[in-house]
Amino acid sequence: MEKIKELILSTVSDAVIEQKQKLTVTVEPNKLHSLAQALRDNATLPFDFLVYLIGMDRGEELGVNYLLASSTDLSKEIVLKTNTADRENPLLYSIADLFETAQFNEREVYALMGIRFINNPDMRKFFLNGDWVGYPLRKDYDANPELNPLSVESKEIIDIAPRIMETPEGLIEETVRIFNDDDYIINIGPQHPSTHGVMHFRTSLDGEIVKKIDVHSGYIHRGIEKMSESMMYPQILHLTDRLDYLSANINRHGLCMCVEKASQIEVPERAQYIRTIMDELNRIDSHLLAWACQTNDLGAITAFIYGMREREIILDIFEKTCGGRLIINQNVIGGVMFDIYADFQKDVKAFIPYMREKLVEYDRFFSHNVIALGRMVTIGVMTKEAAINYGVTGPAGRGSGWSCDIRKHIPYALYDKVDFKEVIRTEGDSYARYLNRLDEIEQSLHIIEQLIDNIPAGDIVAKVKPIIRVPEGEYYQRVEACRGEFGVFIESRGDKFPYRLKFRSPSMALVSAMPLICQNEKISDFIGIGGSMDYVIPDIDR
Amino acid sequence: MAEQIIFYILAAIIAVFSILAVTSKRIIRSATYLLFVLLATAGLYLLLGYNYLFAVQVAVYAGGVMVLFIFAILLTNRPGADVKSELAVRRVVAGITALAGVAFCAHIIYYNVNKVMVTVAQSELTPQQIGHTMLGTDKYQYLMPFEAISILLLACIIGAIMIARKR
């Protein structure tokens, strides 16, 4: 890392380097781009994975935090910060040309924080309509409902993107059209059987072939990050379950760990075991649903129901453990809310061989079906470079040959104690993603097998003050959710509420890659690729 | 008696939909009207007891019209929206030409109707007979034209492939 510091100082001499939870570098807005580029192109340890991009309201100043990680070693991280004092018309430089994933994130920052990015080719608001008044995540946001009245009229979709480009003559504001006049545009969503939620893809077609996709999101945006700023930490917990509801437990685990690490709470061993087992059960549950939905997207409705049937067994185990099926409310800060029930081990152990048997059946039923192969093999190819550039993690990223399993790179809970394989395929097509999920179910079963008999006795929750105050600072915790890397960012000012809280949602990266990998595929495959990416919309619309 | 009623109904359908087919401004509606005309014609064949011809008429022309539909859908953006009315002079000229044509046909039919009347043989033709006639080489048998048409169609198919491949 010393070399990295040298690199930073040689690129930007006036950078302020601090060693906080992570190595933090503060630079002037105009230097940020060159610094990010230098870090990305660093040959020995390339920082080419933009983990998050967070718009910050630092009080006087507005700013953005970037977390860069190395795609070869995810535990190597650098936080970049930049600020602007102009609250009226804040302008920062875009890094969307370096990291594609920044594209949507910068649009999100514009919508919620009001910072516009120079050189971003498409500076429409993400999540919000263009005519929304105010920037919700700013501290001085006026939440008066009269400013943004509820409208029941349908709004015209405007396919014109404003942008600010830097030219030799200075900055120019211009607009570009997303589609041509004679494009045949079809709306996949917001109500559509295969968008897995309220997602909206404006798709222009040439016959059956997809020419271009424009992603519209935010139909179910609930402002969870804003809500969290006025909630105590234990209260925020229940919102994490509602992000990616299919990996509810893992999300919650992430937030709990973030707070635990920040306030140095030691989680009892028993709780760690329960958490890990529940996480893996949750992963199986999610992958089963993903499998089921993907088959359904490809038109095999029967397979869908088989997947749901197996999933039901896990949900029953969840229900008996913690009283919830989907939103399971299991983790609390310092441990878990409920101890396992008497027959927990028995149920889980009965499930493991059953699931293995069913995996064989899935293989026979679908994995080798000639039609299914035709619909998945070499369809929706995403290269490893693209995966990294778009920040696509999880089974999809690993399907492109990128080793990006947080459980391996930055082990948490008990993942350093168990033996499991990181499933990696290099084809990068729908089929690789599909098989990855099935293999990961197998790996999860293997993990559970190792833990289930060894749950130690003891407390299930550490002694925690009823009102938790996280010490001042910025904290980020990464966990491997079912769809990829889920992250929780907390900026605390020592209060019992977070000052700023942000979730890194894996699904947003998945969706941002959709326009790339669906281009020139058939419309049917577009749906199939969507199924193989397996994004969950509430995770995007936080 | 019943046959006559059915004949007049079919004839009316043919007449009305023929006119509609050429006057409609929307191409896809025209095609639909044309389909009605063809189906009514098929009905006439059925009335005459030409089952085979009926089936072929339906199969070929229904299929043909379907292709028309596809072309209509493919080629038009907003059907009928851009069609302008013709000039009055042209309309009059067209009307006169059409009427002259009708008069000409009527004249021929009127003077020849008695001669044609008797020659229609009212016996049921079996598919076997039709087949033998089609592929026979005797007098009043049609192997040559049949083969000529098949070669023509083959040429058309090859031509279509060539055109399609150029793109």
Added chain:
Amino acid sequence: MQEPLEISNLTTWLDTTLRGIMPSMWVILIECVLVGVALLAAYAVIALILIYAERKITAFFQARYGPNRVGKYGILQSVADMIKILLKEIVKINRVDRFLFFAAPFFMIVASMLTFGAIPFGKGLHAVDFNIGVLYVTAVSSLGIIGVLLAGWSSNNKYSMIGAMRSGAQFVSYELSAGFALMTIVVLAGTMQFSTMIEGQRYCWNLFNGHISSMIAFVLYLISGHAETNRGPFDIPEAESELTAGYHTEYSGLQFGFYYLAEYLNMFIIASIATTVFLGGYMPIQVHGWEGFNQVMTFIPTYVWFFGKTAVLIFLSLWVRWSFPRLRIDQLLNLEWKYLLPINLVNIVVMVIIVLSGLTLTDLFPSLF
């Protein structure tokens, strides 16, 4: 009478009594009306039964129970659905081509009804017996596609439009295969008339008579027939997960009901034509020389034989439908043009050779049949 349970007994009796009391023109009129009503009723009833059967069988394939609330085992479910569909509002859609939009479902239903009329359900249960039966069925059933195309075009909906285009491509292709497969059997049977074709299969079904060639034709016909009914894995014009409901997205109430009905009836029609052409239609299983056995078999009414055989084929179709994912349009066309059609063309030549060189089973073992 040898077969006491046949409905033909009833019809002959009816015919003779009517002719006894009124002039023949009136008899024909009344009989026409009766036949029409009976066909319409059968059409509706068969559709209802099929809908119920499909839902139930599908459910069992999918590890569910299926409808089980309306009536015992849910047998009244499809009746309830029918009533619901009849009562439903027909939603007005903005900026549709109204005439075509309303006409489209009728094409669909009329085409399937015309075909339905020509099916021999049993001895004496055969409304029209054309001497070109096979050709007639192929010709008339091709009208249904016009309904799909018109629906897709006139709905003013892009999903419908894509669905219509897909169905056009699909239908043009698969109509060929289905036709060729039937023609293969016409070569074998030497007739296009259903009644003679069935009579010719008294001791040996066409499926076995032309052995290899017939069986290939049978499979090809089932595949392309299945494709013609727009049912999965060939349901790309509807493609629920892609085009919501494809060409009938905008239809509601009774209009949708027409499509729904026609879809099920087409499935039935395809199965019953396959039965008639390949499996001996309503003819009971008869073995040459086993008089006692034949007697017993003949005692079972012919319509039971017909519906039994058809039901087996329908089950097969459901089984296929609920086992496979949907094909993509190019896979679909590949299957037709690269596999089905060449095989079909070769097969028809093989069949001609078999027939001409006397290699059919009836020619090889005349003593058995």
Added chain:
Amino acid sequence: MSSISKYFSGLFTGIKSLLVGMSVTWKELWTKKVTQQYPENRDTLVISDRFRAELTMPHDENNEHACTACGICEMNCPNGTITVNFKMVETEDGKKKKVLDTYKWDLGMCTFCNLCVLTCPSDAIKFENTFENAVFTRDKLKQQLNHEGSKMREKKKVERPAAPVAKAPVVSEVKVETPAAEVKPAVVDTEVKAVVPEVEVKPTVVDAEVKVELPIEEAVKADKEIEAESKDETTEK
């Protein structure tokens, strides 16, 4: 040549894969169905004891509950689902004391996060697994949890001396008029609770700590207002 063999091998492997797929569905056709036949299986239906369906306030046979009206659950609820209305009653020895008047809970707003139960210092409320909560109007989702004429149990204070307001809770006169008939539902209630499993290990740590922090009640009040604001914001959306 290779393309021809590819053509046929593709054809046959394809057909084989399809047949294998069909064999799977054939097997499933005869497997036991797992669908729950809900209204019919009501008698045998097992709902997990921990299933959170409805918030309840257990009353004992004397129509007494354990709620001290401290309002901690109300503060902790992230959605403003709970409203604790209390009244000040003068006790025998002349001190003023908070007593629960009405305990309102809105099922329609509840996210079943269990925070109220976790943080309740006197174990006065709990979630039941009575899951049949469907009603016809939204109003019916708003429930009052304390029974008519119920009062606070006093024995509790011995076990939990730190229960905040329970300094000298003497039976207040107001509630003596409780008719005997009212007691019955309470009895039924306790019977239901007999089913509660022994496995349930509730993390008791939290309430032990609550006592320490309780004096900050006033501060938390202020928090509640902030919360209320944020709630407005979210409901608008």
